[in-house]
Amino acid sequence: MAGAGAAAPLVTDLSLDDLERDARHAIGEMAYAYYAGGAEDERLLEGNVAAWGRWQLHPHVLAGLAEVSTATTLLGSAVDSPVAVAPTAIQGLAHPEAEMATARGAAAAGALLVLSSLATCALEDVAAAAPDAPRWMQVYVLRERARTADLVARAAAHGYRALVLTVDAPVPGLRLREWRQGVHLPDDLALPNLAGESTRSARGGGFMAVVANECEPALSPDDVGWLTGLSGLPVVVKGVQRADDAVRCVEAGAAAVVVSNHGARQLADAPPTADILAEIADAVGGRAEVYVDGGVRRAPDVVKALALGARAVLVGRPSLWALATGGADGVTALLRWFEAELRRAMALCGTGTVEAIERGLVRRALG
Ligand SMILES: Cc1cc2nc3c(=O)[nH]c(=O)nc-3n(C[C@H](O)[C@H](O)[C@H](O)COP(=O)(O)O)c2cc1C
Numbered sequence: 460m461a462g463a464g465a466a467a468p469l470v471t472d473l474s475l476d477d478l479e480r481d482a483r484h485a486i487g488e489m490a491y492a493y494y495a496g497g498a499e500d501e502r503l504l505e506g507n508v509a510a511w512g513r514w515q516l517h518p519h520v521l522a523g524l525a526e527v528s529t530a531t532t533l534l535g536s537a538v539d540s541p542v543a544v545a546p547t548a549i550q551g552l553a554h555p556e557a558e559m560a561t562a563r564g565a566a567a568a569g570a571l572l573v574l575s576s577l578a579t580c581a582l583e584d585v586a587a588a589a590p591d592a593p594r595w596m597q598v599y600v601l602r603e604r605a606r607t608a609d610l611v612a613r614a615a616a617h618g619y620r621a622l623v624l625t626v627d628a629p630v631p632g633l634r635l636r637e638w639r640q641g642v643h644l645p646d647d648l649a650l651p652n653l654a655g656e657s658t659r660s661a662r663g664g665g666f667m668a669v670v671a672n673e674c675e676p677a678l679s680p681d682d683v684g685w686l687t688g689l690s691g692l693p694v695v696v697k698g699v700q701r702a703d704d705a706v707r708c709v710e711a712g713a714a715a716v717v718v719s720n721h722g723a724r725q726l727a728d729a730p731p732t733a734d735i736l737a738e739i740a741d742a743v744g745g746r747a748e749v750y751v752d753g754g755v756r757r758a759p760d761v762v763k764a765l766a767l768g769a770r771a772v773l774v775g776r777p778s779l780w781a782l783a784t785g786g787a788d789g790v791t792a793l794l795r796w797f798e799a800e801l802r803r804a805m806a807l808c809g810t811g812t813v814e815a816i817e818r819g820l821v822r823r824a825l826g
Contacts, residue, residue: 473796475756475777482553482783489640490552493666494779496636499727507723507754510731514763517822519809527802531813533771534621534693534714534748536593539569540798541813542761544790545722545752545773546597546623546697548666551579551648553783559588561782564790566592568798573597573623573773576610577666581651586617595621595695599628600675600682606654608689613652615690621714624686625721627698629676631667632725642666680711687712695750700729702742705749715748715770722753722775733763737818740768758800762808765816 483491497504529540544565550557558580565572566589573595574585582596596614601607611622634642644650644661651658653673660668675682687694693714698721699705705716718736720729732753740749751764752773764772774797781793810816 468799471792471796471799473792475780478777478780478784478789478793482780486553486783489642490783492636492640493549493552493642494547494776496634496640497723497727498632498634498725501636501723501727503720503723503727503729503731504754506731507720507733508756509754510733511754511757511760511763513824514733514767514821515824516759516762516766516804516808516820518807518820522809522811524806524809524811527805527811529798529801529805529813531770533571533593533750534695536571536620538571538593538771540794540801541765541769541771542755542794542797542801543571543750543771543773544573544778544794545775546573546575546625547775547779548575548577549579549644549648549661550575550779550782552645553779554786556786557782558585560787561778561790562586562589562592562594564782564787565589565794567787567791568794570794571595571771574619576652577650577657577661577669578652579648579650582610582614582619583617586619590618594619595623597623597625597697598686599625599670599673600678600686601653601673602675603655603673604675604685607686609654610652611686611689611692615692619692621693621695622686622690623695623697623717624683625697626678627700627719627721627725628670628674629678631670632721632727634667634724637665637667680707683708683711683713695748698725699739700732700735702738705739705743705747709743709747713747715750716743717773718749718751718753718769719773720753733760733767736764736769737767743768758797758804761797761801762804762810762816763821765813766818766820768818770813
């Protein structure tokens with residue numbers, strides 16, 4: 460446990476807007492369109508961010524706190540903070556070391572990494588880049604289920620501790636920015652975790668084509684059980700947006716759910732995640748862990764998410780900007796900034812541990 464403010468620098472002046480601008484300059488317009496874009500008219504992109512701002516933190520004083528700890532566990536894995544790296548595809552567009560750099564950066568910050576199955580590095584190489592760090596593998600159930608089974612076996616054999624099943628992509632969202640920019644996989648990159656046609660398909664038709672052609676559109680709760688049975692690894696269902704669906708996931712054996720709208724890349728008219736988190740967490744009622752992502756950009760957002768019932772948050776685009784501008788060190792700096800500012804926010808709220816963050820710490824902003 461670090462003393463409140465003791466060892467940490469007084470100020471880490473990190474601006475995500477600056478990071479995004481510098482990343483755009485570094486990676487060029489095609490990669491930027493892929494990373495930054497959302498579905499349809501992109502209304503939910505800003506909506507996700509803005510929704511956190513409609514909650515306020517309502518601090519305790521005289522809490523008698525000498526120390527603050529941001530440490531927690533995620534499905535039993537110890538982490539330094541409840542801010543994890545979301546699975547984002549095709550990191551080879553951001554940095555030559557791609558997902559290996561993200562893994563090293565997350566490991567140095569004591570954070571959990573979730574690797575996308577559309578990674579441009581082999582999952583074996585990502586494991587070797589940060590062998591002792593906690594990592595989970597994101598999976599899609601593919602129409603050719605043997606290919607999913609193969610991916611799961613490889614992940615289980617290389618120390619991935621959970622499978623994150625993404626369920627919000629029965630079809631690709633209408634990614635107009637991506638489409639208009641002609642986003643595709645360049646010839647020097649591949650998708651080594653998906654055997655079969657995926658790499659060729661992503662070079663020709665782009666990433667929307669991979670989802671459209673290869674992902675199983677007709678998923679049901681039985682698929683959670685199917686996935687669990689493949690390896691015995693815990694299954695985290697990502698992309699849940701309703702309390703009743705969360706309950707169906709839990710009843711089907713999910714160890715956790717991620718409240719997510721895929722970073723505004725699927726259904727643009729869905730509600731921001733900050734607005735639906737509490738009702739989902741309440742319905743789950745402690746039977747599974749609950750995480751959230753979408754528009755988390757500041758440490759106080761993390762406190763709000765935990766107060767609304769999440770055990771952790773995932774950050775997507777900020778980690779891509781950090782990777783693009785600073786490689787592994789950039790990812791570490793981003794995560795350490797979140798952690799330091801989370802410690803500050805918790806101290807200002809009068810909560811010494813993440814477990815102590817409860818619903819009474821948040822209020823709806825008036826007006
Ligand atoms: C460029 C990009 C690629 C993504 N690729 C995947 C993916 O392969 N699998 C997945 O489950 N989610 C994917 N996501 C969604 C993220 O895991 C996460 O839900 C989202 O980025 C969180 O929102 P934020 O970017 O506002 O933090 C992607 C998001 C972005 C921005």
